[in-house]
Amino acid sequence: MKKIGVLTSGGDAPGMNAAVRAVVLTASQYGIEVVGFRHGFNGIFQRDFQPLTAADVRQIAHLGGTIIKSARCKQLPEPGGPQQAADILHELGIEALLVIGGDGSFRGCVALSQYYRGQLVGLPGTIDNDLDGTDLTIGFATALETALEAIDKIRDTADAFERTFLVEVMGRHTGYLALSAGIAGSAEQIICPEYGDTVDVADIAADIRSYQQQHGACSYIIVLAETMYPAGAAALAHELSVQSGTECRAVVLGHLQRGGSPVGSDRILATKVGAYAVEQLVAGHAHMMMAGEQAGQAVLFPLRLTGAQHKKADPFLLAWQDRILQQH
Ligand code: F6P
DSSP states (O other): OOEEEEEEOSSOOTTHHHHHHHHHHHHHHTTOEEEEESSTTHHHHTTOEEEEOTTTTTTOTTOSSOTTOOOOOSSTTSTTHHHHHHHHHHHTTOOEEEEEEOHHHHHHHHHHTTTOOSEEEEEEBOTTOOOTTSSSOBTHHHHHHHHHHHHHHHHHHHHHHTOEEEEEEOOTTOOHHHHHHHHHTTOSEEEOGGGOSSOOHHHHHHHHHHHHHHHOSOOEEEEEETTSSTTOHHHHHHHHHHHHSSOEEEEEOGGGGGOSOOOHHHHHHHHHHHHHHHHHHHTTOOTTEEEEEETTEEEEEEGGGTTSOOOOSOHHHHHHHHHHHHTO
8 A cells, every 4th residue: 555545524523633643654664655634525526635754744733623624515416416425535655545534535535435445544532432342532521621611610609609601512413512512511401312302491490599598599501412402502592580589690612612622532532543544545445334442442333323323322320310310
């Protein structure tokens, strides 16, 4: 193998740079040239790429974002898109493509695999931690720390004013971030898809009232997973204020959770799966696989199955939080 490509795609996640570094440094041990496509799959269509040498990636593991940029690509799912992307990869002599991203990016790989003759390999990069086949995804640990730091700070002001706060966190269709940040931040209430698809405003308002009757005027923090309340966090906070008779403020953490220097565990996960992916590529085992980590071991998992959504937020913690809520 002489030349491979790497790209970062979809929602950026802290640790993507560490993964790029691991890919490039490992490839260089085998004398393989690496090309970084910029802005995700768009870089293929637009022939927007840059050579990545060991020198280019030497000091990037601590950086948030991604040095080769990320994007969601509209062209790849369009009719003729996968064929065109494959033709360009063949023309450029790219013998394998490593895609660092989430389930949308891996669906792109599945489409591309119909026409592309090289190996396609995924690395799990998303703050959502919603991919099957790996215990954790690159970026989740950092996003959790960021959300938690915010919740801790909100707790200070919530305590000072004895207010209720609704803190919205990311996570698309899964409650991993909400549950983890809520438990670690001692949230009184966590609203996430794992507890049901709808929000019972009257029930939560009643809990706020009974909690404050029990404990006196005090702070009350609700962690809300995005998409749970279509009208938005501000609308839900307003409804809760009206129905509970106490002031409820909304804070949307949003893209703040995607930024920042990756925590150590994200850098290590990214390095491990990045290096493992290249080694498995060289051995010829990695086509249409994602390199992930399960129970501390680097593993390969079929790319097609990563989006099956069998991975569920920790059932033990979900049940525990629910029991704590019943004690209010
Ligand atoms: O998948 C990562 C993620 O940050 C989700 O948590 C969120 O729903 C989505 O991306 C936001 O996407 P965008 O940055 O395109 O608004």
